[in-house]
Amino acid sequence: AYGDALLRCRDQQDWTVEEVTYLLSPPTVEDEEALRLSAEALRQETLGDVVDVRGAVEFGNICRKDCHYCGLRKSNIQLTRYRLDLEKTMQAIEDIYNMGIRTVILQSGEEQENETASIIKMIEAIKERFKLRITLSLGERSLADYKAFRQAGANNYLLRIETTDHELFSKVHPDDDLEERMQHLLWLREAGFLLGTGGLVGLPGQKVASLAQDILYWRQLGANMIGIGPFLPAAGTPLANQPAGDLAITLRVYAVTRLLCGRVFIPSTTALASLHPDGQRLGLQWGANSIMLTHTPEEVRSHYHLYKNKAKVDLDFACRSILEAKREIPAYLNWPTRK
Ligand code: 5AD
Numbered sequence: 048a049y050g051d052a053l054l055r056c057r058d059q060q061d062w063t064v065e066e067v068t069y070l071l072s073p074p075t076v077e078d079e080e081a082l083r084l085s086a087e088a089l090r091q092e093t094l095g096d097v098v099d100v101r102g103a104v105e106f107g108n109i110c111r112k113d114c115h116y117c118g119l120r121k122s123n124i125q126l127t128r129y130r131l132d133l134e135k136t137m138q139a140i141e142d143i144y145n146m147g148i149r150t151v152i153l154q155s156g157e158e159q160e161n162e163t164a165s166i167i168k169m170i171e172a173i174k175e176r177f178k179l180r181i182t183l184s185l186g187e188r189s190l191a192d193y194k195a196f197r198q199a200g201a202n203n204y205l206l207r208i209e210t211t212d213h214e215l216f217s218k219v220h221p222d223d224d225l226e227e228r229m230q231h232l233l234w235l236r237e238a239g240f241l242l243g244t245g246g247l248v249g250l251p252g253q254k255v256a257s258l259a260q261d262i263l264y265w266r267q268l269g270a271n272m273i274g275i276g277p278f279l280p281a282a283g284t285p286l287a288n289q290p291a292g293d294l295a296i297t298l299r300v301y302a303v304t305r306l307l308c309g310r311v312f313i314p315s316t317t318a319l320a321s322l323h324p325d326g327q328r329l330g331l332q333w334g335a336n337s338i339m340l341t342h343t344p345e346e347v348r349s350h351y352h353l354y355k356n357k358a359k360v361d362l363d364f365a366c367r368s369i370l371e372a373k374r375e376i377p378a379y380l381n382w383p384t385r386k
C-alpha cells in the first residue's frame with residue numbers, strides 16, 4: 048500500500064494532509080528506503096548529480112524580534128551583537144567569488160527599518176564589482192523595501208514560513224502572524240523575486256500532520272528553494288532545554304518535499320550538519336541537491352549563534368559531504384584539495 052502511494056506522487060495533483068502524513072510515516076524499514084529511493088530518483092532525473100554550492104555571509108546578528116527558538120532573539124542579552132561594515136562584507140564576498148561560487152546569500156537578523164539604505168548600498172556594491180547572483184535572507188521588511196532591493200539587483204529572497212501550524216506559529220513567534228508571513232511571501236513574488244522558503248522540523252509540540260501541511264504549503268506557493276532544518280536548542284532562549292528535532296523525521300520531510308515539490312532547490316542545511324555528523328551527507332541522499340556554505344569572518348562567526356553546536360560548513364566541509372554522498376562537485380568550484 049505504501050509503495051502505491053509513492054507511485055502516485057508523480058501524477059497526483061490534489062493531496063490531502065492525511066495522504067501526505069501517510070507518506071511521512073513509512074510503516075516498515077523497507078518502505079522507508081523506498082521513500083528515499085523515490086526521492087533520489089526524482090532528484091536525479093530533474094537535477095542530476097551535481098550539488099550546487101552557494102556561499103552565505105552572515106553580515107549582522109542584530110534582531111528586533113524574539114522568536115522562541117532562535118539564539119539571535121533580542122532578549123538574548125548574552126549575545127555579542129555585530130554588524131559588518133561594507134568593506135568587511137565585500138572582502139567576504141570576494142573570497143566566495145574566488146571559490147568559484149556564483150550565488151551569494153546575504154543573511155542577517157531582522158534589522159530595523161532604517162537599515163534599508165545600507166542594505167541597498169551593499170547590493171549595489173556587490174553587483175558593481177562581481178558577476179554574482181544575490182539571495183537575500185533578512186526577514187520581513189516592507190513591500191517598498193522588497194521592490195527597492197530587487198531594483199538594486201538582488202535576485203532571490205529567502206523567507207521561511209517556519210511552520211504553517213497556527214497555534215504553534217503563534218506560540219513561538221511573539222512578534223509575528225502566520226497570515227502576514229504568507230502575505231510577505233506574496234509581496235516578494237510581486238516585487239519580482241524568486242522565492243525561497245522552508246521550515247523547522249521538530250519544534251516542541253509539532254505534529255507529523257502539521258509537517259505534511261507545511262509541505263503542501265510549499266508546493267502550492269511554487270517556491271524555487273525550500274530550506275528545511277531540524278529544530279536545535281539554543282542557549283539564551285525559552286526552548287534551550289527542549290530536545291532537538293529527530294533526524295529520521297527530518298530526512299522523511301526532505302524526501303516527501305522532493306516528491307511533492309518536484310524540481311526545486313533543496314539545500315542540505317547547516318542545521319542538519321549540526322544535528323548529526325553524517326547529517327549533511329544524509330540530506331544529499333534523501334532528496335537535497337545543494338549546499339550553502341558559510342563564509343562569515345572568523346572574528347564574528349561565533350556570534351551568529353542561531354543554536355548550540357552549529358557546524359562550520361566551509362568549502363572543505365561542503366566538498367567532503369558531496370564526496371561522501373557520492374555526488375559531483377560542480378566544475379565551477381575551486382576546491383584546492385580536488386583530486
Ligand atoms: N534551530 C534550527 N533552526 C533555527 N533557525 C533559527 N533558530 C533555529 C534553531 N534553534 C533558523 C530559522 C530561521 C533561520 C534564521 O534559522 O528557520 O529561518
Ligand code: SF4
Pocket residue numbers: 110111112113114117118119120121155156157186
Ligand atoms: Fe530574529 Fe530571525 Fe532569529 Fe526570529 S528567527 S529571532 S527574526 S534572526
